[in-house]
Amino acid sequence: MNNFIIKAENLKKSFNGEFVVKGVDLQVPFGGCFGLLGPNGAGKTTTLRMILGQSPLSEGNLEVLGMDVPTHASHIRRDIGVVPQLDNLDPDFTVMENLKVYAGFFNLRGGGLQERIGELLKFVELTEKANVRINQLSGGMKRRLSIARALVNNPRLLVLDEPTTGLDPQVRHMIWGRLRELKQSGTTLLLTTHFMEEAERLCDDIVIMDHGVILSKGHPKQLIKQHVEPEVVEIHGEMDALPGILTEHDIHRVEIVGETIYYFTNAPDEIIRRVENKPDVHYLHRPANLEDVFLRLTGRELREI
Amino acid sequence: MLDWRLPRMRHGMIHVWRRNLLVWRKLLVPSLLLNFGEPFLYLLGLGLGLGRFVGELGGLPYLTFLASGLIASSSMNTATFEGLFSVYTRMVPQQTYEGMLATPLEVDDIVAGEMLWCATKGLFSSSAILLVSFLLGAISHWQALLCIPLSFLTGLCFAGPAIMVASFSRSYDFFNYYVTLVLTPMFIFCGVFYPVTTLPDFAQSLVQLLPLSHAIAVIRPLATGQEPTQVIAHLSVLLAFALVSFYWATVLVRRRLVQ
Numbered sequence: 001m002n003n004f005i006i007k008a009e010n011l012k013k014s015f016n017g018e019f020v021v022k023g024v025d026l027q028v029p030f031g032g033c034f035g036l037l038g039p040n041g042a043g044k045t046t047t048l049r050m051i052l053g054q055s056p057l058s059e060g061n062l063e064v065l066g067m068d069v070p071t072h073a074s075h076i077r078r079d080i081g082v083v084p085q086l087d088n089l090d091p092d093f094t095v096m097e098n099l100k101v102y103a104g105f106f107n108l109r110g111g112g113l114q115e116r117i118g119e120l121l122k123f124v125e126l127t128e129k130a131n132v133r134i135n136q137l138s139g140g141m142k143r144r145l146s147i148a149r150a151l152v153n154n155p156r157l158l159v160l161d162e163p164t165t166g167l168d169p170q171v172r173h174m175i176w177g178r179l180r181e182l183k184q185s186g187t188t189l190l191l192t193t194h195f196m197e198e199a200e201r202l203c204d205d206i207v208i209m210d211h212g213v214i215l216s217k218g219h220p221k222q223l224i225k226q227h228v229e230p231e232v233v234e235i236h237g238e239m240d241a242l243p244g245i246l247t248e249h250d251i252h253r254v255e256i257v258g259e260t261i262y263y264f265t266n267a268p269d270e271i272i273r274r275v276e277n278k279p280d281v282h283y284l285h286r287p288a289n290l291e292d293v294f295l296r297l298t299g300r301e302l303r304e305i
Numbered sequence: 306m307l308d309w310r311l312p313r314m315r316h317g318m319i320h321v322w323r324r325n326l327l328v329w330r331k332l333l334v335p336s337l338l339l340n341f342g343e344p345f346l347y348l349l350g351l352g353l354g355l356g357r358f359v360g361e362l363g364g365l366p367y368l369t370f371l372a373s374g375l376i377a378s379s380s381m382n383t384a385t386f387e388g389l390f391s392v393y394t395r396m397v398p399q400q401t402y403e404g405m406l407a408t409p410l411e412v413d414d415i416v417a418g419e420m421l422w423c424a425t426k427g428l429f430s431s432s433a434i435l436l437v438s439f440l441l442g443a444i445s446h447w448q449a450l451l452c453i454p455l456s457f458l459t460g461l462c463f464a465g466p467a468i469m470v471a472s473f474s475r476s477y478d479f480f481n482y483y484v485t486l487v488l489t490p491m492f493i494f495c496g497v498f499y500p501v502t503t504l505p506d507f508a509q510s511l512v513q514l515l516p517l518s519h520a521i522a523v524i525r526p527l528a529t530g531q532e533p534t535q536v537i538a539h540l541s542v543l544l545a546f547a548l549v550s551f552y553w554a555t556v557l558v559r560r561r562l563v564q
């Protein structure tokens with residue numbers, strides 16, 4: 001039919017007359033990991049909810065797994081797993097029961113199920129917790145269980161809304177490892193995040209959105225090349241000591257945030273020579289990353305959400 | 306804005322019902338304690354205690370009169386509290402429905418499943434009273450078993466309005482209005498404790514608008530070995546309440562969950 005697992009055209013969503021998604025086009029290929037990046041309130045969750053058929057579109061066309069949404073949403077969801085932004089595990093059940101009952105919602109029961117649940121618990125390293133109640137799990141364990149739950153139906157598409165927000169580095173790395181395994185086994189991943197490191201590590205394609213519109217899309221490396229110079233020198237220090245460092249030529253390659261200057265360049269030696277001997281100034285020389293692109297595109301001001 | 310389509314009845318509602326049954330089974334001991342303990346207290350305390358002064362009412366020993374009324378009212382109370390507090394808990398703080406809506410289940414399955422579940426719990430509590438009444442010798446006719454399906458219908462009839470209230474509530478406190486202004490008056494005025502015919506005329510016609518009166522009008526004679534009158538009319542009222550409130554509950558819960 002076509003080679004995209006999700007095809008969205010001009011997706012729009014308004015709440016009480018105000019548009020929060022304002023014409024989003026998405027083409028998510030089968031296989032691989034697709035990242036939806038954006039600051040708080042960008043419209044990521046709202047976009048996902050439309051894709052899952054949980055939220056009616058205000059305008060636009062949407063096809064998932066070759067079928068129209070919302071017309072066939074219930075049917076399509078048989079082949080989708082969802083890890084929600086806020087865990088909604090069932091507190092009335094144990095870890096194991098959560099998986100069993102959830103599988104029941106997909107009409108899965110009987111022989112193979114017990115085995116599948118055992119595998120899933122092993123996959124997210126919760127085998128020992130099988131008979132523990134949800135309120136006795138840590139945040140990281142809950143998120144891992146949410147991932148296991150999203151996999152009970154062996155989904156072709158796994159949708160993850162900020163899967164690692166609020167987790168410690170150990171759990172984050174463990175989850176990244178598991179997601180990479182899933183990707184290799186052919187599951188398509190669609191994830192939202194505002195962790196640029198996560199997107200760089202996992203995603204093959206990303207879309208950066210803000211205020212309900214897409215600002216840029218492409219492969220992470222390609223986006224870095226397209227939007228910022230390859231190297232960054234971060235300069236920290238007393239503001240009084242800084243003016244001597246920069247000349248007028250530098251204006252277009254510099255961003256100043258608080259006490260820090262971000263200097264984007266192809267040839268860092270020149271600026272480093274200027275700062276390295278100043279007593280009150282510290283600097284950090286690093287390659288440009290996706291976060292620089294993200295901040296360049298979405299601005300540095302704080303979000304009031 | 307509102308989705309006025311008729312509720313769709315799909316197999317999914319059984320999954321929702323079954324999830325609740327599994328939770329209930331886990332909490333079996335406290336549930337049964339409530340189901341059996343309360344009627345024991347009512348029947349012993351009020352039925353025997355008050356019965357000594359009252360003697361007979363409507364040709365029945367007071368204990369029997371009260372027991373047959375409680376069979377109906379306990380399904381009402383149980384279904385209502387499940388439809389208010391438990392449905393709200395699953396809808397808002399626990400986000401259970403949000404989790405369900407990420408599966409093939411749809412809002413209509415959730416509402417239908419919850420209606421069935423509330424009525425099932427009503428049936429459980431009515432059956433417990435029936436059993437206790439039997440053990441106390443208050444009820445002894447075999448046809449009293451027909452009260453069991455009727456208590457299910459009674460439960461449906463009150464589940465719908467309760468879910469409607471839960472669907473536009475912003476907190477648990479809001480339920481106090483419904484309980485105080487709707488549920489408790491029905492419990493007191495619809496003939497559980499004394500015959501409706503003792504009320505002033507205008508009050509009698511008011512009470513006839515309330516579903517609990519109709520539930521009692523069928524359940525009491527069945528439970529006590531008499532022949533109920535105007536069965537079709539009473540059942541029609543109950544069925545109408547159940548169906549109309551089911552429709553409205555579906556429309557309102559859609560509005561709450563599908564945004």
Ligand SMILES: Nc1ncnc2c1ncn2[C@@H]1O[C@H](COP(=O)(O)OP(=O)(O)OP(=O)(O)O)[C@@H](O)[C@H]1O
Nearest residue numbers: 015020038039040041042043044045046047305564
């Ligand atoms: N049900 C709703 N009613 C009204 N406004 C809503 C509703 N859901 C979302 N919004 C608004 O839509 C905008 C986008 O919200 P959304 O949750 O999609 O953002 P997000 O990108 O997921 O943000 P975050 O990173 O904080 O999760 C926000 O301004 C939010 O207030």
Ligand SMILES: [Mg+2]
Nearest residue numbers: 044045085161
């Ligand atoms: Mg979000």
